[in-house]
Structure formats: C-alpha cells, structure tokens
Amino acid sequence: MNEQKTVHGQWSTHVVFILATIGATVGLGNIWKFPYLTAEHGGGAFVIVYLGCILLIGWPVF
Secondary structure, eight states: OOOOOOOOOOOSOHHHHHHHHHHHHHHHHHHHHHHHHHHHTTOHHHHHHHHHHHHHHHHHHO
16 A cells, blocks of 8 residues: 655744734734724715725636
C-alpha cells in the first residue's frame, strides 16, 4: 500500500505570520463591523451594494 506524505507550508518568519494575522483581523472587521454600523444608521441599501462589491472583487481573488 502506498503511503502519501502530506507537506504543509510554513511561514518564512514569525513577523510574516504576525502581519498576515493582523491583515486578516482588519479585513474581518471591515466585512463585519462596517456594514453593521451602516445598516444600523439607515444605510441598508448601501450595505447590499457594498456586500455585492465585496463578492464581485473577493470571489476571483479567493
């Protein structure tokens, strides 16, 4: 029976890992908090357009 070894990537340095974690956190805050605050203050129509743009831009990048 053939055994396959799984190779996992590694971060080049701890600084790169920290910067990637900070970037992901800021991005998550942008996706969650901004539309929430906008909709809370009467900008619900804008939130729909905003999320559509996020999907339009984010899907190809993903």
